[in-house]
Amino acid sequence: MLDPDLTAQLRAIVGASHYRDDKEALIAHSYDGTPMLQALPDGVIYPESTEQVSAIMKALSFYKVPLVSRGSGSNLCGGTVPIQGGVVMVMHRMNRLLELDMDNLTATVQPGMITADFIHHIESLGLFYPPDPSSMRISTIGGNIAECSGGLRGLKYGTTKDYVIGLHAVLASGEIIRTGGKLMKDVAGYDLTKLLIGSEGTLAIITEATLKLIPPPKSKMTMLVMYQDLYAAARTVSAIIESKIIPATLEFMDNPTIRVVDDFAKLGLPLDMEAILLIEQDGDPETVARDIEQIRQICIREQADTIQVAATREEAERLLTARRSAFTALARLRPTTILEDATVPRSKIADMVRRINEISTKYNVMIATFGHAGDGNLHPTATTDARDVEEIHRVEQAFEEIFAAALELGGTITGEHGVGVVKAPFLEWKIGNTGISLMKGIKKAFDPDNLLNPGKMFAKETRKRVVIQYE
């Protein structure tokens, strides 16, 4: 329960209808896209300007009440669950495109703008904003920045961090900072813009972002390639990159995913294939045609079973359906779907998929793997049942071992989903005790009273690391 003086102040700042503490509002903001995590906030607030956010933080910091800022809550790491209570700040009213600067090819947006709305608007003007997280139809630009979202186009075009060049943000104290600008180069001090990207709402509340736009590719081609051998698919990925082609998209699905997707989408996929690669190239038409032909030759050399190159955009959409429906198809199998994103150097993809399969057998859990092969960012996905405590325990053990395997292969515990609550116990495995201390020091410089999204990123206790025996 918050102090009535505080809630009175909050209502005064945003207007009575934009602060809620009725049960419906509290429950609706007690969870996010992450399974098996829920915690009630004490209030929910909907600001409409940077100044209101600043005033809210001044009030909250005076009362030392925590704040969790969020967009649509589509994250998968528990990043926006208010595990220490306090106020949830929903950015959906701050959803405007503030400026489109065609001279500098920049857009300035508020954080609550829906990613897909932004992308469609930008594309209708003949421009291109590449980050395309799978959640883009509901996720917000602010949420994408907080999590440093990736997507299917990450291999060629990079992720959110490569497109955010300026920020306005509010600190826990209520102070407003402005970083970067409409500048492609700026080395005035430490790079606070990049530091805030991916900081998961723990350092500051982003209230405005300047995004870099680029010219769109003029054409695109799509192909779907099937393999009876997992390593042949992985070799294809490496061979494409080694031949100095960087495809726009280079996606992977393993056999369990293929089976489930086909059952769901009735695509007539051959069920005995060990792997499918979905490959897209974009750019000038001559380049695209040449690259796709070269990729086709590589696939033949690596003994692909079937190679389909889409002749039309409609056919391409059909090929894309397989990859796009992976999560949905998996989610309908069992009551609970846990999607992870262990990431390895791309040369280690086959080793990693093999390890995942061994681990899922060892713990007798159903794990299907798909993901962004080109950048080694895999999504091992467990289908399970949150009500079955014993099974969930096995799933958790399996994922622990998967994280350890990713690190053994030179990878990381999360490529694009963030740490949040879910991966906090494993962060030290990646960055070490010294890395944790540095990050806590940074957190303290921004938020000395630990009011912004407390309990995230840093765990009370690091999980004991699984020792993996490689043969």
Added chain:
Amino acid sequence: MLDPDLTAQLRAIVGASHYRDDKEALIAHSYDGTPMLQALPDGVIYPESTEQVSAIMKALSFYKVPLVSRGSGSNLCGGTVPIQGGVVMVMHRMNRLLELDMDNLTATVQPGMITADFIHHIESLGLFYPPDPSSMRISTIGGNIAECSGGLRGLKYGTTKDYVIGLHAVLASGEIIRTGGKLMKDVAGYDLTKLLIGSEGTLAIITEATLKLIPPPKSKMTMLVMYQDLYAAARTVSAIIESKIIPATLEFMDNPTIRVVDDFAKLGLPLDMEAILLIEQDGDPETVARDIEQIRQICIREQADTIQVAATREEAERLLTARRSAFTALARLRPTTILEDATVPRSKIADMVRRINEISTKYNVMIATFGHAGDGNLHPTATTDARDVEEIHRVEQAFEEIFAAALELGGTITGEHGVGVVKAPFLEWKIGNTGISLMKGIKKAFDPDNLLNPGKMFAKETRKRVVIQYE
């Protein structure tokens, strides 16, 4: 004078011949590429491994002796002048290419490797590392990372920060940290890799870097375009970008630069031109030809006086000579050359050049301007004489006003040269008092005793800001 016990320890760590405190060594490391700045260190040390760097820092931190790490000292912000004495650490012995990973398209290098040596080696293997600072023939990769160096290819390809994906670094305490990896995506905690890039040796000593490589462009075309009207040149820059072409290089020289360059290189440039643009495009041959033709049409539309498109690589080299010799040509005019890098949104280039010219007239100093028009990164360059105290004072006043003008136009005080000593008094103008506090907090988290490159980035006092009257 350092404690003899400490110097004995340092000699024991690196071997007697790799620690020097003779006058020659001290004087040779008392300055860098920045004019009018000199301070003697107490010793100079040449480590050969991360472990030695760690042992050195343990010793120095015990005695609370400051350390300045450096490569070739080619920076222009006083970043490696040991203004508080202590030990200068020269990274030239740590100059090896540790690994070239063709599967993952990464190179792992030690910090002391010369940038051009690295680039040439990479190119001989058919790969591409785009950051190309003008100092690349003598600068080191470590120095480039510390300063987040840019270069001529920044517009299309980005700067050093876009290519560093993993680091090993030693903290002031001697602890070793490892950030990132051979990973295109990694969101495990705050982005320490990006934070260290451009931190100017104030947070940690970089001892190993993993760099992202990309496929090289297949062809390149070069053109030189002259204008009688500065604004026509600036409009051309904006029109090119607006037409959705991002050239590989889009460089600018103003009239004073043209005159000096022609006198130096005898290129027969017309001396009455207000501006020259040097434009290069690279990529697949069809794309390059199409882009260059479209750019040519834009130049005609914007009433360029002369347009030369190089027919051969030799002719292209000749056109490039004009821009490449700008600094050298200016440097021979007077005893002291001060090269700055105020940066503005690219739509503001003409306004900024006009302001620079007004300011140089106002203070009666010679300032020529050239630079990277495509990303708004200008290099106003004063030719002066360090022995003339009165004139130097006027030059300093002029630069103060130039920084203020850049900020008024939405720009920054430094685009690629760094803050160091020279721009420390102006950092607050860009990032505000709150920004300074955050950065000092970050510094404290990494280096609580302020031993790494002390006196840089943060000034004792912020200069009073010039108020500019715009008409």
